[in-house]
Amino acid sequence: MAYMKRSPWIIHYDGSSCNGCDIEVLACLTPLYDVERFGIINTGNPKHADIFVVTGSVNEQGRQVIRNIYDQMPEPKVVAAFGICACSGGIFRECYNVDGGIDQVIPVDVYIPGCPVRPEQIIDGIVRALGVLEEKLAKMKEDGR
Amino acid sequence: MIAWLYGIAFVILAPLLGGLVAGIDRRVTARMQGRVGPPILQSFYDVGKLFEKERAYVRASQNFYILGYLIFIAFSGALFFAGGDLLLVIFALTLSHIFLVIGAYSVTSPYALIGAERELIQLMAVEPMIILVSVGFYLASGSFYVSEIAAYGGPLILLLPGVFIGFFYALTMKLRKSPFDIATCHHAHQEIVKGVTTEFSGSTLGMVEIAHWYEAVLLIGITWLFFAWNPLVAVVAVALVYLAEIFIDNTTARAKWGFALGSIWLVTLVSTVANLAVFYIGGMA
Numbered sequence: 001m002a003y004m005k006r007s008p009w010i011i012h013y014d015g016s017s018c019n020g021c022d023i024e025v026l027a028c029l030t031p032l033y034d035v036e037r038f039g040i041i042n043t044g045n046p047k048h049a050d051i052f053v054v055t056g057s058v059n060e061q062g063r064q065v066i067r068n069i070y071d072q073m074p075e076p077k078v079v080a081a082f083g084i085c086a087c088s089g090g091i092f093r094e095c096y097n098v099d100g101g102i103d104q105v106i107p108v109d110v111y112i113p114g115c116p117v118r119p120e121q122i123i124d125g126i127v128r129a130l131g132v133l134e135e136k137l138a139k140m141k142e143d144g145r
Numbered sequence: 146m147i148a149w150l151y152g153i154a155f156v157i158l159a160p161l162l163g164g165l166v167a168g169i170d171r172r173v174t175a176r177m178q179g180r181v182g183p184p185i186l187q188s189f190y191d192v193g194k195l196f197e198k199e200r201a202y203v204r205a206s207q208n209f210y211i212l213g214y215l216i217f218i219a220f221s222g223a224l225f226f227a228g229g230d231l232l233l234v235i236f237a238l239t240l241s242h243i244f245l246v247i248g249a250y251s252v253t254s255p256y257a258l259i260g261a262e263r264e265l266i267q268l269m270a271v272e273p274m275i276i277l278v279s280v281g282f283y284l285a286s287g288s289f290y291v292s293e294i295a296a297y298g299g300p301l302i303l304l305l306p307g308v309f310i311g312f313f314y315a316l317t318m319k320l321r322k323s324p325f326d327i328a329t330c331h332h333a334h335q336e337i338v339k340g341v342t343t344e345f346s347g348s349t350l351g352m353v354e355i356a357h358w359y360e361a362v363l364l365i366g367i368t369w370l371f372f373a374w375n376p377l378v379a380v381v382a383v384a385l386v387y388l389a390e391i392f393i394d395n396t397t398a399r400a401k402w403g404f405a406l407g408s409i410w411l412v413t414l415v416s417t418v419a420n421l422a423v424f425y426i427g428g429m430a
Contacts, residue, residue, distance in 0.1 A: 006190035
């Protein structure tokens with residue numbers, strides 16, 4: 001039961017981020033923050049991942065991609081929107097090519113605003129996502145799946 | 146009877162030892178990179194989690210092939226530790242990898258196809274060396290049986306230094322370490338080298354991980370045979386060999402498959418064949 005919390009694997013997708021949040025996500029892997037000490041691995045593969053980390057807002061071209069990655073992830077899965085653009089569209093919200101936050105396409109479990117998100121916030125967000133992941137796993141077992 | 150107990154003990158204990166070795170490997174790797182690194186038991190957490198995930202697959206047959214991979218790798222290891230025929234161990238090991246390759250081919254995904262091809266190249270590169278290791282053991286000890294090689298009584302490493310160098314070179318690829326981690330490795334999660342496991346998820350991916358643990362313990366066992374005359378020396382030597390592999394993993398960049406294949410064949414040819422030639426010239430064979 002406790003395994004899910006100890007080994008969260010992440011897939012990171014850049015919606016239409018300015019790369020600020022992406023660089024902060026990658027900064028988490030560096031020796032200073034070293035998220036691998038919590039068992040967090042940045043997989044590049046939705047089929048291996050437990051947490052879907054999205055940075056940047058949704059645009060028309062990204063809709064299908066986000067949907068596709070989400071559908072390929074095996075249950076239980078959690079979506080975390082990192083950065084204000086992923087949460088609501090941020091300063092790009094009114095742009096003609098931007099649809100808004102990630103929740104326009106897929107259900108989001110954790111919203112972490114910030115421009116950009118700090119690595120500390122990212123780690124905190126993933127820890128919160130783990131709580132949701134545990135709940136979903138418990139529900140999955142209840143449903144007998 | 147006792148021999149088969151060793152084999153059964155391998156099937157039960159090797160995943161525990163292999164998972165522990167993988168955990169220590171990740172920790173030492175992290176320390177070499179100036180990081181704290183995951184807990185020693187992290188590999189067990191990962192596999193435990195994978196078995197909790199939803200069973201999602203492209204084709205049902207892929208789960209069967211991966212089960213075959215796991216069973217045959219456990220069989221080859223059990224045969225080795227039961228003191229069986231080294232040649233049969235090697236053939237069973239090859240067969241297990243063929244199951245992995247078929248599993249990757251069966252899903253018809255472009256990533257898995259490239260991964261399967263790279264796995265085949267890996268087999269091609271390493272197989273001559275592994276077979277020559279058993280030939281070397283035979284020439285030195287007069288038997289293909291692991292139990293008799295282990296009971297030889299003298300330092301085989303002094304009779305087979307060239308074979309050991311070749312084996313060490315190929316071991317880098319067998320343990321899926323840089324610069325020869327052309328088919329799956331433990332770091333490059335976003336890259337094509339992970340191709341062979343792309344379409345496996347949940348418990349199927351967990352079985353691939355457990356098979357890696359079995360294989361690591363089997364390879365440690367083969368390394369042990371070179372030093373088997375003195376258990377204390379063997380423990381130190383095996384630890385040093387593994388540490389050296391981790392060090393090489395962290396200090397080299399990945400080679401292209403052509404270089405990996407060519408250089409392993411070259412080292413095999415030069416060091417191992419020279420070593421074996423000495424046996425014939427010296428009339429010891």
